[in-house]
Every structure is written in structure tokens, then in C-alpha cells.
Amino acid sequence: MEDNEKRQLQDKIDDYKKAIRTLEESKDEINYQDKIIENIFSDMFLQFKHDAEFCKSISKLQQSVWEAKTFKDSKFSEIESDLKSNLKKTRERAGKRGVVKVWD
Numbered sequence: 053m054e055d056n057e058k059r060q061l062q063d064k065i066d067d068y069k070k071a072i073r074t075l076e077e078s079k080d081e082i083n084y085q086d087k088i089i090e091n092i093f094s095d096m097f098l099q100f101k102h103d104a105e106f107c108k109s110i111s112k113l114q115q116s117v118w119e120a121k122t123f124k125d126s127k128f129s130e131i132e133s134d135l136k137s138n139l140k141k142t143r144e145r146a147g148k149r150g151v152v153k154v155w156d
Contacts (some may be wrong), residue, residue, distance in 0.1 A: 072139065075128065082124070
């Protein structure tokens with residue numbers, strides 16, 4: 053039974069590591085896409101600067117996108133913090149049981 057518990061703890065640690073890595077890769081990809089969106093807005097403002105009404109609409113849309121990005125970034129931070137905290141706790145539990153070194 054102890055071997056099964058050790059294996060489960062190690063599996064949990066591996067899962068947390070994978071989740072953190074996936075989250076980081078996702079953040080990188082989304083940040084890249086955010087840059088593309090910023091470039092699109094800049095291009096639209098340049099191309100349609102003579103149309104004040106259209107630029108006003110674009111500005112409102114840009115504000116909405118910025119608010120969504122801010123919300124997304126805060127959620128990503130919360131999730132990342134939770135994952136890292138859970139990984140640390142699981143490593144400490146595993147270290148006490150001799151499964152892994154606490155800071156491997």
C-alpha cells in the first residue's frame with residue numbers, strides 16, 4: 053500500500069508540473085495573439101483615421117479587449133499560483149514519505 057501511495061504522490065507531482073508547463077505555454081501563445089490584436093487595432097486606426105465615428109467604435113472595442121485581457125491575466129495568475137502552491141505541498145508530503153526530494 054505504501055508503494056501505491058508513493059506512486060500516486062509522484063503521479064500528482066508530475067501532473068502539477070505538466071499543468072504548470074502547459075499553462076506557461078498557453079500564456080506565451082495568448083500573449084503572442086494579444087500582440088497581433090494590438091497590431092490590428094493600430095493598423096485600423098491608421099487606415100481609418102479620417103472616420104471619427106469608426107475610430108470611436110474601434111476604441112470601444114479595444115477597451116473591451118483590454119478589459120478581457122486584464123481579467124484573463126488575473127485568472128491565469130490565480131491558476132498558476134494555485135498550481136505552484138499545490139505542487140509545493142505535494143512535494144513536501146512526498147518528501148516526508150521518502151518519495152522524492154522536496155526541491156527536485
